[in-house]
Amino acid sequence: MIRTRLVPLxxxxxxxxxxxxxxxxxxxxxxxxxxxxxxxxxxxxGLALYRVRCGDCxxxxxxxxxxxxxxxxxxxxxxERLFQTIRKGVPGSEMQPSTVPDDDVLMIIAYLxxxxxxxxxxxxxxxxxxxxxxxxAQCASCHRVGDTGGxxxxxxxxxxxxxxxxxxxxxxRTPSAWMPPGYESVTLVTRDGQKxxxxxxxxxxxxxxxxxxxxxxxxxxxxxxxxxxxxKTSVMPEYGxxxxxxxxxxxxIGYLSTLRGSATR
Numbered sequence: 001m002i003r004t005r006l007v008p009l010x011x012x013x014x015x016x017x018x019x020x021x022x023x024x025x026x027x028x029x030x031x032x033x034x035x036x037x038x039x040x041x042x043x044x045x046g047l048a049l050y051r052v053r054c055g056d057c058x059x060x061x062x063x064x065x066x067x068x069x070x071x072x073x074x075x076x077x078x079x080e081r082l083f084q085t086i087r088k089g090v091p092g093s094e095m096q097p098s099t100v101p102d103d104d105v106l107m108i109i110a111y112l113x114x115x116x117x118x119x120x121x122x123x124x125x126x127x128x129x130x131x132x133x134x135x136x137a138q139c140a141s142c143h144r145v146g147d148t149g150g151x152x153x154x155x156x157x158x159x160x161x162x163x164x165x166x167x168x169x170x171x172x173r174t175p176s177a178w179m180p181p182g183y184e185s186v187t188l189v190t191r192d193g194q195k196x197x198x199x200x201x202x203x204x205x206x207x208x209x210x211x212x213x214x215x216x217x218x219x220x221x222x223x224x225x226x227x228x229x230x231x232k233t234s235v236m237p238e239y240g241x242x243x244x245x246x247x248x249x250x251x252x253i254g255y256l257s258t259l260r261g262s263a264t265r
Contacts, residue, residue, distance in 0.1 A: 026102050029083040036103075036110035046111025049104050057094065062115055064164020066094065066178065074112055082109055092261075093162045094180075125165070126254025134252045138244075142236065145259060151215050152199065153236060154180055158261040168253050172244070175236040185231035186210055188220060199235060 036042030051060060057067035064070070074082065086105050089097040098105070135145075142153040149156075159168070170177060179185065186200045188210065198212035208228060209219045213235070222228060237243075244252070 025087065025099050027084070027087060029080045030102055030106070034079065034106050034110055036107045037113060039110070042107050043111050043114050046107035046109075046114075049100075049108050050111050053098070053100070054108070059164075059166070062112065064166050065170075066167055066180075067164065068162065069164035069166065070112060071115065079109055079113075082112070090162070092158060125257075126250035126252070128251070128255045128258060130248070131251035131253070131255025134244075134248055135255055138239075139252075152211060152213065154183060156256065156259055158259060160257040160259040161261070163256075165253055165257065168256055169249065172239050172249065172252070174238060175234040176232060176238070179234050183234075185233060185235050187229040187231060188225055189227040189229065191224065191226050193226070197231075197235070200230075 036046065050062070054062075054067075057065060058070050059065040059067075062070040077085075083105055085095075086098055086108065089095045135143075139153075139156075140149040142150040143156045144151060145155075145157050163171070182201060183199045186198060186208070188196045188208070190196070196210070196212055196218075198210040200208065200210055201217065202209040206223070207219055207221050208225075209217065211217050239249070
């Protein structure tokens with residue numbers, strides 16, 4: 001009986017010791033100069049951390065994919081703000097808060113600073129007024145900006161700060177290459193053969209909720225459906241050069257780049 005009672009206490013001691021040694025992540029930049037700046041080994045470690053934690057959204061070259069082009073935005077961003085952005089994430093975007101150790105964040109910052117050395121600032125492109133008109137004519141039926149527009153596609157009120165130009169170009173030209181969560185295309189086939197196409201909003205083992213092409217949110221029991229087809233083609237059509245010229249694309253992206261939440265036009 002004595003041995004049995006002592007075993008949990010013996011196992012608990014190393015766990016408590018490890019917890020005491022593990023520093024709690026900071027909400028603000030630790031004081032002092034970043035020790036990883038200019039350190040070759042640290043830059044290599046920062047590269048590995050960046051690729052694992054950041055590359056999927058910002059691109060392996062940091063020039064943006066689903067997230068902004070970091071080489072263009074880091075020039076005017078102090079380390080304190082960059083640290084807090086990595087730690088706390090960006091509300092309303094796909095960038096979630098991070099609990100990685102402070103040292104890992106500092107290595108990522110050092111790597112980005114090294115990569116961003118000498119990067120030219122991003123220059124405005126396109127005719128913003130024409131881009132605004134193009135958006136109203138071809139995009140606003142599915143996408144909202146502020147209080148105006150449709151809901152079938154993502155809200156674009158702050159897309160200018162959440163997407164790089166490269167990402168916007170890919171998502172306009174080839175929207176099926178990546179469909180954001182909550183907007184994946186789905187077709188439901190009812191028992192009588194009716195097909196209902198829309199975007200998936202929620203799903204569990206027994207049911208699925210969708211928004212159809214008329215923006216109606218509807219829920220279905222899977223047992224009442226003949227088939228659930230997860231489409232590989234987005235409900236958003238492709239805007240190739242024959243449908244949207246390169247000049248008009250530049251104007252549209254120029255307008256989208258101005259959409260930054262409260263500062264939207």
